[in-house]
Amino acid sequence: MASNEEILAGLAEIVNSETGLDEADVQLDKSFTEDLDIDSISMMTIVVEAEEKFEVKIPDEEVKNLKTVGDAVNFIAGAQA
Amino acid sequence: MMARKVVITGLGATTPIGGDVPTLWENALKGVSGAATMEDSWVEEYDLPVTFAARASVQPSEVLTRPETKRMDPSTQFAVVAAREAWADSGLSKDDVDRNKLAVAFATGIGGVWTLLNAWDTLKEKGPRRVLPMTVPMLMPNGPAAAVSLDLGAAGGAHTPVSACASGTEAMHVGMELIRAGKADVVMVGGAEAAIHPMPIAAFSSMHALSRRNDDPAKASRPYDVDRDGFVMGEGAGALVLESEEHALARGARIYAELAGSSVTADAYHITAPDPEGLGATRALKAAMYDGRIQPEDVVHVNAHATSTPVGDKPEYTALKAALGDQLDNVLVSATKSQMGHLLGASGAVESVLTTLAIYHRKAPVTINLDNQDPEIPLNVVTGAPADLPAEGSIVALNNSFGFGGHNAVVAIRSI
Numbered sequence A: 001m002a003s004n005e006e007i008l009a010g011l012a013e014i015v016n017s018e019t020g021l022d023e024a025d026v027q028l029d030k031s032f033t034e035d036l037d038i039d040s041i042s043m044m045t046i047v048v049e050a051e052e053k054f055e056v057k058i059p060d061e062e063v064k065n066l067k068t069v070g071d072a073v074n075f076i077a078g079a080q081a
Numbered sequence B: 001m002m003a004r005k006v007v008i009t010g011l012g013a014t015t016p017i018g019g020d021v022p023t024l025w026e027n028a029l030k031g032v033s034g035a036a037t038m039e040d041s042w043v044e045e046y047d048l049p050v051t052f053a054a055r056a057s058v059q060p061s062e063v064l065t066r067p068e069t070k071r072m073d074p075s076t077q078f079a080v081v082a083a084r085e086a087w088a089d090s091g092l093s094k095d096d097v098d099r100n101k102l103a104v105a106f107a108t109g110i111g112g113v114w115t116l117l118n119a120w121d122t123l124k125e126k127g128p129r130r131v132l133p134m135t136v137p138m139l140m141p142n143g144p145a146a147a148v149s150l151d152l153g154a155a156g157g158a159h160t161p162v163s164a165c166a167s168g169t170e171a172m173h174v175g176m177e178l179i180r181a182g183k184a185d186v187v188m189v190g191g192a193e194a195a196i197h198p199m200p201i202a203a204f205s206s207m208h209a210l211s212r213r214n215d216d217p218a219k220a221s222r223p224y225d226v227d228r229d230g231f232v233m234g235e236g237a238g239a240l241v242l243e244s245e246e247h248a249l250a251r252g253a254r255i256y257a258e259l260a261g262s263s264v265t266a267d268a269y270h271i272t273a274p275d276p277e278g279l280g281a282t283r284a285l286k287a288a289m290y291d292g293r294i295q296p297e298d299v300v301h302v303n304a305h306a307t308s309t310p311v312g313d314k315p316e317y318t319a320l321k322a323a324l325g326d327q328l329d330n331v332l333v334s335a336t337k338s339q340m341g342h343l344l345g346a347s348g349a350v351e352s353v354l355t356t357l358a359i360y361h362r363k364a365p366v367t368i369n370l371d372n373q374d375p376e377i378p379l380n381v382v383t384g385a386p387a388d389l390p391a392e393g394s395i396v397a398l399n400n401s402f403g404f405g406g407h408n409a410v411v412a413i414r415s416i
Helices: A004-019 A040-054 A069-080 B021-030 B041-045 B066-071 B074-090 B113-126 B135-139 B143-152 B167-180 B198-206 B245-250 B279-291 B313-330 B344-361
Strands: B006-014 B102-108 B186-193 B236-244 B257-266 B299-303 B332-334 B396-403 B407-414
Touching: A004 A040, A004 A069, A004 B066, A040 A069, B006 B021, B006 B074, B006 B167, B006 B245, B006 B344, B021 B344, B041 B198, B066 B074, B074 B102, B074 B113, B074 B143, B074 B186, B074 B236, B102 B143, B102 B167, B102 B344, B113 B135, B113 B198, B135 B143, B143 B186, B167 B186, B167 B236, B167 B257, B167 B344, B167 B396, B167 B407, B186 B344, B236 B245, B236 B344, B257 B279, B257 B344, B279 B313, B279 B396, B279 B407, B299 B313, B299 B344, B313 B396, B344 B396, B344 B407
Parallel strands: B102 B186, B299 B332, B299 B396
Antiparallel strands: B006 B236, B006 B257, B186 B236, B257 B407, B396 B407
């Protein structure tokens, strides 16, 4: 099971490969849409890749609640448990 | 009213014999082969009957960013690489042209075949959830045209001519018509293809279109040679900036040549076999010449379609003879697929780049592997070393492209 730090690092890697953003910019308090300028198609790609990487399920209805990177890290950590 | 004159002011290419235009031209004059044995595990896995191809010498991943390669099918990646080079080469800046008068005509033969088949594999192996949301915009055949339009901010329409191996040359025709009709001042035209994937290779093999010279890939593409046994699959893209002469002169652009005439016809004969009399091709040649007010004696060079298939090379000769008559004896023919293989929907665009450079430098590139010329195809083929075209006066070169479906496209390029 991945720690929160490992989940953050893994998400940063996925965001970087999808958008080109620096991994260092992917911080817990950053909003996917406001701060990282991630559109809905990119967000869905990130979700699908995160599901595969962390072996979790992130239901579509949950995605709209993942406003910040921290929300996503917490959800994935919880889903792993 | 005289139609507006169309000129060529920018060139771009990424091909098996050069990742940019200067390298492509240098190698085309030298005479090299871009074909090699494929190292991919799937060649053995599927026991493919053809084990070689002509891969682009510079892969887009070496030039584009990771997000760009991730969100674009390889065919679109090639298109963007070539179009960026052509745009930079033209010297245009976005302020030089009204974005509503800047259009795109970017062709492909097959489109996003890698994306389509990867997504199908993902669906079967991992289920629908894993099929990425960018799959549709990546696989659609208008992907290259759309990406180039987005990249340039070209809002004057983005067209996708699709006519198999005639597509790239048909894009030239479409671009020319847009400028002549006054609908655009500048058009980025081109063609892109990335089909070196086991499925298209299996499919082209099963129709016996591909050479099976697995033991000697560099010698496999041999247009007009008696031992030709099929084409060699290539990949890449070519791009040209077409511009109204008025617009080019007003900004003091370097003009390579005039796109003097173009034509598209259909054989209406057979879905894959060329008309043995070359009637559709003859009509296309004559119509392109008529369109450009070109007489047979003006024509000094042809970049031939010449794919190296046993049945395809001869009808093109028949058509050239019918269109040019005795002048054909004075025409220097280059079959550049001997070097870079067949880039399918991109071939007409890359060959238009080469034809433009042939006119601009007054030099015809080399045909390789012509050891024993088919006596039924008595063309003056440029072999060994590049040949000089007439140093003085107005000269014209023709570029032919033909595609499955009976598509014929011809462009005539004239010196300035």
